[in-house]
Structures are given as C-alpha cells and as structure tokens.
Amino acid sequence: MEENEDFQVPFNAENAGGCVCPTCPVQIRSECVKQKIKLESSETDPAKLYCSAGVSLCGDLDFSQSCICGTCPVWQKYSLVSKSPSLYFCRHGKAKQI
Ligand code: SF4
Ligand code: SF4
Numbered sequence: 449m450e451e452n453e454d455f456q457v458p459f460n461a462e463n464a465g466g467c468v469c470p471t472c473p474v475q476i477r478s479e480c481v482k483q484k485i486k487l488e489s490s491e492t493d494p495a496k497l498y499c500s501a502g503v504s505l506c507g508d509l510d511f512s513q514s515c516i517c518g519t520c521p522v523w524q525k526y527s528l529v530s531k532s533p534s535l536y537f538c539r540h541g542k543a544k545q546i
Contacts, residue, residue, distance in 0.1 A: 455545040457500035457526050466521040469496040473513035474538065480506035498537035499528055511539055 457463060475481045475495065484495040484506070498504060499522065515535040517523045526543070533540035 455531070455543070457497070457522065457528070457543055459497060459500040463500065463522045464494070464497050466525075467496040468516055468520045469498060469538070472516050474511060474515060474536075475504070475506070475509050477510065478506050478508045480508050497522075498541075499523070499526075499531075499543040502537070502542045503540070504538040509538060511536065 469475065470485060481495045481504070494501065495504070495506075499517065517528065517535050517537065523529070528534055528543050530546065531543040532546045533543065537543060
C-alpha cells in the first residue's frame, strides 16, 4: 500500500506550546536536550514536537521510561493514537497516516 503523505502535524507555536515533551521522563535527564532547550536554536530538532519534526538527534534519551504523548493536547487534537508511530516520536519519527 502506498504511504499517504498528506497528514502532517503542523509545526507551529500553538502546537509547540501544548507539547509535553519538555517534561517527559524519556528526555528530562538528557544533557543534549537540556542544551537544546537552553539555546532554543534548532528548528530541525527543537527537543519537542517530535510528532511533527521527527526523531531526536540526541543520543542520550532514556527509552526505558514511558512516553507521555498520550497526555498531550496535540496528540488528542490530531488523533495520533490512530497514526504510525503513535508514541515515542522522538525515537520512531513523525506521525504518519497508516
Ligand atoms: S504528541 Fe508528543 S511529540 Fe507531539 S506535541 Fe504532543 S508531546 Fe510533543
Ligand atoms: S515523543 Fe514521547 S517519548 Fe519522546 S520526548 Fe515526547 S513525550 Fe517523551
């Protein structure tokens, strides 16, 4: 089956404001992420909104911890439960239509 490329979570200020990645246990102890949040300089890897931007470029995330996207208003708004991947976008990449 061909992949449907139409779906994309918009990368905008409203969605960035709702994203709960900054408090997620997967990345809260990452030194790499702390630097990115401090600098807020990287548009391609802003340490949040991975469902839109794709995988994290940081190599020190702790995937033994639980993804908290399920508590996020963006996740609810765009029904990301029905997308692939549906969680751990920082690891598996942006949300796509199945
Ligand atoms: S669904 Fe996850 S990656 Fe997407 S905005 Fe919410 S917390 Fe961030
Ligand atoms: S995508 Fe999920 S696992 Fe990754 S930082 Fe955001 S909430 Fe945590």
